[in-house]
Amino acid sequence: MVRREPAEVPDEQRARAELDAAYLAAYRADAYPRPAVATDLVILTVLDEELQVLLIRRGIPPFPGAWALPGGFVRVGPSAPGDLADQGEDVDAAARRELQEETGLDPARVHLEQLQAFGRPGRDPRMRVISVAYFALVRPELAGHVQAGTDAAWASFVPVREALQRELAFDHREILETALARVRGGLFRRPYAVALVPEVFSVSELRRVYEIIGGEALDRGNFTRRVQGMVERGVLEEAEGRKVTGARRARVYRFRG
Amino acid sequence: MVRREPAEVPDEQRARAELDAAYLAAYRADAYPRPAVATDLVILTVLDEELQVLLIRRGIPPFPGAWALPGGFVRVGPSAPGDLADQGEDVDAAARRELQEETGLDPARVHLEQLQAFGRPGRDPRMRVISVAYFALVRPELAGHVQAGTDAAWASFVPVREALQRELAFDHREILETALARVRGGLFRRPYAVALVPEVFSVSELRRVYEIIGGEALDRGNFTRRVQGMVERGVLEEAEGRKVTGARRARVYRFRG
């Protein structure tokens, strides 16, 4: 009950007691051991007709040889009690920075969303690390650049199916599975699929993403109706031009943020 | 790119370099400032035909006089580099402990779920605190005990409507709003409502909870069909006995975990 305080006392006395208590609380909290806080990123894309996740091969212990999600520590300011300046970077900003550093992608062009925190003790055997996990959805035309810009031996997109069969470091299997559940669960309620197709896309391209993530074939005709519904509700808008995905030039659409 | 390592080198040399790097990484992470990590709890219940949230009146700065969500720091072990023992308590366990301490409730009898982490710098002016927020759904028959067991002047259930009009400390307004969005968004997909009625409940009692959270009246007949559907899908089961909610004794149901 750290933040609960005792009952009423006269005003002056109380004001002083409160200040004392505040400093005491801050001091004591500062004296207690603190965890390191990191962000881990589940960076997803659809490439080669498969949902893929960016993994990094670990060279050093712990988990040498295992694959891991990219991630890094949140930058924290000196944070002395009463020091108001520079508490460090936002956790969201840390995730964006990590995304930029790992993939070279512009975070503004990627759907990045917090998943949840993972804080089991022992998840990193070296020390207490609490991780705030995020997932990113990358358009295929951007995902291509990632592989080019990165040493493929150490960081590369891997089909999710394969990734789940590999030995993953830390609790990264749990994080990956949680992210997949979130994306699959929100497929028909959140604009996740439109973040995984080119910025201007045909109905077929969008349908393929739904099928790949959802894992089941969808009726072409009925799916077209769904897209029409999204246009009527203002989620999507028709874009200029046509696109040749298959044998015939198809209408193209764009997500209306 | 904290966790990415350089390219291949001969085995022995690499093994040594890896150990060095591991210690270096651990040492450096230990040397960097760390944030305090807390949990904040959005404890919700339905009382007096209203959705209510447990708030605590702050006596001391910062935000003296403002209302706050209950919460507290996550206990972390000494966590020296290489020290494998005692990394401290699980973040989930910290939330359960906090719930127990603040309300006296048995965490096993309450729906407790992680919301997400809130990590904006400056959210606590005293020092860098990253908070992992949880929400709890408490049955009315248990929520009654809370008010009895707690000094009502400092911690009490407040109608959500009122709570949002009050001055809330830290970023607790944002946390509360996020929790409400989660509960409302999952009302028809997750068993949130059944966590907010007595363990054995009538159709009417359940319908009232849906109406109170959703904010709109539901057709009695159609809602009964919904309950029947939940029984058929094995979500609910009929329980022994009857219950007098209104003028006539009603059938009662129970959640099938």
Added chain:
DNA sequence: AGAATAGTGTCTATCAGACACTATGCA
């Protein structure tokens, strides 16, 4: 021409919502 995909139309089973009717128990 034939193949492959784009786009539209249609039928149907299912479901949600609106509403009405009967049953039960209390004042």
Added chain:
DNA sequence: TGCATAGTGTCTGATAGACACTATTCT
């Protein structure tokens, strides 16, 4: 007996799924 709530039945409009048909463009 009147009234409030429990429980059931029925009608209808909307929707999702299955499937068929036409249009376009490439080989």
